Amino acid sequence: MSSFEYRLQRSPVGVVQVDASRKVVAANPLARRLLEPVGGPLMGVDLLSLHPEPARAKVQWMLDAASARPDEPVGMAMTLPMGALIARVTTVETVHGPGWCLIFHLPEKFGEPAAPAADDVLVKLPVGSRSGVSLLEVESVVFLEAEGHYTRVHTVDGQRFCALSFAELVRRLDPSGFLRVHRSFIVNLRHVEAVERGDGAWAMVMAAPGRPQVPVSRARVDLVRRRLAL
Numbered sequence: 001m002s003s004f005e006y007r008l009q010r011s012p013v014g015v016v017q018v019d020a021s022r023k024v025v026a027a028n029p030l031a032r033r034l035l036e037p038v039g040g041p042l043m044g045v046d047l048l049s050l051h052p053e054p055a056r057a058k059v060q061w062m063l064d065a066a067s068a069r070p071d072e073p074v075g076m077a078m079t080l081p082m083g084a085l086i087a088r089v090t091t092v093e094t095v096h097g098p099g100w101c102l103i104f105h106l107p108e109k110f111g112e113p114a115a116p117a118a119d120d121v122l123v124k125l126p127v128g129s130r131s132g133v134s135l136l137e138v139e140s141v142v143f144l145e146a147e148g149h150y151t152r153v154h155t156v157d158g159q160r161f162c163a164l165s166f167a168e169l170v171r172r173l174d175p176s177g178f179l180r181v182h183r184s185f186i187v188n189l190r191h192v193e194a195v196e197r198g199d200g201a202w203a204m205v206m207a208a209p210g211r212p213q214v215p216v217s218r219a220r221v222d223l224v225r226r227r228l229a230l
Contacts, residue, residue, distance in 0.1 A: 012030050012105075012222055013028075013030065013103060013104065013105055014027075014028060014030045014031035014033075014035075014102075014103070014104035015027065015028045015030075015031055015101065015102070015103055015104075016028075016031045016035070016047070016101070016102045016104075017092065017094075017099060017100070017101050017102075018047045018099055018100050018102070019094070019096060019097065019098075019099040020097050020098050020099055021046075022046050022047045022048060022063070023044055023045065023046060023047070024042050024043055024044065024045055024047060024050075025043070025044075025094075025096075025099070027042055027043070029218060029219050030219070030222075031104065033219060035050045035051075047059065047063075047102075048060060058076060061076075062074050062076055062087065062089040062102075063089060063100055065089075066089040066090055066091050066100060067091055067100075070090075070091045073088050073089065073090040074088065074089045074090070075087065075088045075089075085104050085105060086104070086105040087102060087103070087104050087105075088102070088103045088105075089101070089102050089103075120171075120172055121172060121173075121174050122138055122169070122172045122173055122174075123137075123138060124136060124137060124138065125138060125141065125153060125162050125164070125169075126162060126163060126164065127153055127160035127161060127162050128160060128161045128162075128163075129160075133163075136153065136155070136160065138173065138174075138177075138178075138188075139188075139190070140155050140156070140157075141153055141154070141155060141178075141188050141191075142154045142155055142156060142187075142188055142191040142206050142207070142208045142212075143185060143186060143187045143188060143191070143204075143206055143212075143214050144162075144166070144169060144185065144186040144187075145184060145185055146166035146183070146184040146185070147161075149165060150162065150163060150165075151164060151165065151166050151169055154206075154208065154212065155208070156207075156208045156209065166184070166186075169186060170186060173186065177189055177190060179223070179224070179227055180220070181204060181214060181215075181216045181217065181220050181223075181224055182214070182215050182216060182217045182220065183217060185214045185215065187204055187206065187214050189227065189228075191206050191207045191208065192204050192205070192206060192207070192228070193205045193206060193207040193211065195216075195224070195228065195230065196213065200218075201215070201216075202215070202216035202221055202224065203215050203216060204216060204224075
């Protein structure tokens, strides 16, 4: 298999189906992640309203071109803030009448946080101690868990609390070693011992006493697969 074919196969894919009035009637999880932050709730919303104004004419052109040539999918490369994507549109016939199906091939690293500035990367974590605050080496962190406005830090020696918010830790931890695998969990990839898969659910087994398991959300499975070459 060529490198291009391999990259295309491994790239995240968003799928959206719209009806004849351009209203969204179906979407996969990645498409919802891509479009919902822009336009709010996705189902029943006009497809064009989910795109910024400069992109709407391009989207409408693809819908019109696909309708004019129903046997030939229409493709276009588009540049978005997270990188270039390839969009393909084809007409479909549903029980409710004609419509379109849009498929987005997103950048392979879509969803991975950008690396923080060198002077903003955390090398130690401030955690609570009996004497006030102590500094913990980030390499000793096994995983982190969001807990209200604070973060629970799990190490091989036990648990500590960090006053930094979960969102700030996501932004400031080195993404080459730390990966957010769930809305409430960040793992240190160096401490991942195994991956458990069953009934469609994924969990990371961590190298710590009791071999704790960290859940992987369905939306992050593709990202985990790429980072661990699974």
